[in-house]
Amino acid sequence: MSIPVVTVGQAQEDIVGGLERLHGPVTVVRRCAELAELLAACQSGLARAAVVADGCEELTASLVDRLGAVGVAIIALTDNPDEASRLRGIGVPSAVLGVEAATLAARISEAVAQLVGRQPGHPAAGLADPAAALRPVPAASEDVPAASGTGRIIAVWGPAGSPGRTLVAANMAGELAAEGKSVLLVDADSYGASIAAVLGLLDESAGLAQACRLADQGMLDADALLRIAAAVATRLGTFRVLTGITRADRWTELRAAALSLVLERAREIADVVVVDTGFCLEADEEISFDTMAPRRNAATLRTLELADTVYAVGSADPVGVPRLVRGLAELELAVPNVSPVVVMNKVRAGAVGRAPERQLRDAWDRYGPAAEISAFLPADGPAADSALLGGSLLLEVAPESKLRAAIAELVCASVQQKRRSSVFSSTARRRLKG
Ligand SMILES: Nc1ncnc2c1ncn2[C@@H]1O[C@H](COP(=O)(O)OP(=O)(O)O)[C@@H](O)[C@H]1O
Ligand SMILES: [Mg+2]
Known part of the structure; x- marks a missing residue:
């Protein structure tokens, strides 16, 4: 024909x-x-x-x-x-x-x-x-230019209600940089970008939107991306950031095709790309007959599709847990190949009762989602607040906090290894004693 x-x-x-x-x-x-x-x-x-x-x-x-x-x-x-x-x-x-x-x-x-x-x-x-x-x-x-990037993409997602996606994403980036990795942190939340504010950056430039614009025009090479991504120095290491859209009404600037190209480039310049995403997974284009219309959730959906690891962060309380369970069902529908790492954040006895981790596991089993809870991050209001106040990360304002350690253990191979060997040596010690 x-x-x-x-x-x-x-x-x-x-x-x-x-x-x-x-x-x-x-x-x-x-x-x-x-x-x-x-x-x-x-x-x-x-x-x-x-x-x-x-x-x-x-x-x-x-x-x-x-x-x-x-x-x-x-x-x-x-x-x-x-x-x-x-x-x-x-x-x-x-x-x-x-x-x-x-x-x-x-x-x-x-x-x-x-x-x-x-x-x-x-x-x-x-x-x-x-x-x-x-x-x-x-x-x-x-x-076809060969994809040369070998960097890993980590998406930090979570349902509505501020479960702590941004805190987790920003601190993961800091911990990975402290471990010696080259890291790019990307704020792709098209509803409430906040990485710049959390890091105390006086940034109005919306780095991600700039990168998307160049990518859309076919002009985003690794050098351009390095120029756009702001460097953030911490006590223990430096990482780069693509800040989010400064006004929520600029979400049209984060289109899926351009974002894919940005993330492809990002893999070339960083060992790990940590992306803070929005909460909403609705495929709004399916209800739109205008196929040229931009889609508000495209940035989140495309990130989840391209990510090597997806962390699903939920709030450990009677509102947050069922929300995360529903969110995971939506995630499964929207991006079927994802196996999310489920993270319970803000874990505290005050909201769920004594022995909160056990309570949460029991509640989780009653709801019966496919994915198990992989990690519990403690609630630590004072540490989270002083990080916000100082525009800095936990590794700076609360280096000894359990919250910091728990986030590091989620992503850093070195911390996971240390933890495993210390668990092993204490078991071995106990055996020797016994
Ligand atoms: N583990 C925690 N303990 C105490 N406060 C937390 C914790 N995680 C997040 N927060 C606080 O909860 C609020 C929402 O967190 P944020 O990361 O902005 O959520 P999201 O990005 O999901 O909307 C912030 O004030 C943050 O400091
Ligand atoms: Mg956020």
Whole structure:
């Protein structure tokens, strides 16, 4: 079957003529005067591919993403190698302006085939966008830049009600840096960004939004990311931060496609990328007919899809526990492949009774969620408050606190090892004594 194609650009007369003379693999169904017209044509389901012969500088990762969502692959024509490389970065294959019609037709077919054949599970596919499996990838495999990043992504998520996601994420970053890891902390909470405030940064620049903007334009390389990410020095180590959007109404700046590219780059510059996410997992795009509309929860969903480890943080009280149980069920639906590490935070006898950990385990068993509780973080109001007051981390204001130790044990291999060997040696000691 012939592939219906729309085109835009001055060079289109030649292109269209050439493609039509092939009498075969592709049919030009509309010639558009400008990109907006081309987008409208694609949205209406007219085409399976778009050839952008002019104005490819206006193509962004989000645009490519959204066209992919409606099943349209893009091929750009440019003679500029830098522009071709930028386009590759946002997943658009290109050809030179004078490309032969037969070659162009072949490239169109390849791009369409890849778009259709794209499997869920690809790094950029997933429920942040239900149609992501239809998104285009570069036509020729040699065009795809090899993913060089080896950094691990940790997402810190939790249901509504301030269970302590930000406190946990920020302190994890500090503890990992203290352990000698290179760390990037990212504030991707599109409802209540607060990493900058928690770290006492007078930052109005919304580093993550800046990085997303550059990524969207195909211009975020590792150097640019390092320039944008603010360095935070603590007593025991330095880490970098991409601060969140300063006003909640700027959430439209955190689109899934751009965020994926930012996190891919982040893996290249850091051993560990810790992402503080929002709480809400609703796939709002599913109830929207406008496939070009940005989605508020895309940042959280995409982070959860890309993360190597997801920590699900809940408040250890009669409101927080059932909320976390429900939240985990929603998480399972929204991002099925995730096996979250369940963390009970603010654990205190005052809210759940004597022997709180046992009480919480019993309550958890009654609710019966699949995941078990992996860790209990004690409530420590004075330590948490002095950290907030000083705009600093627990390792600075409460280095001896159990809360700090418990967070470090969650993420730091060295602390886990020490703990295991001390548990072992005390057992061995007991054995020796006995
Ligand atoms: N283990 C804890 N003990 C005492 N207070 C805590 C603890 N964890 C978090 N808090 C406090 O709870 C409040 C909400 O925490 P925050 O990390 O901002 O939650 P979230 O990011 O989930 O909205 C903050 O005032 C924080 O200092
Ligand atoms: Mg928060």
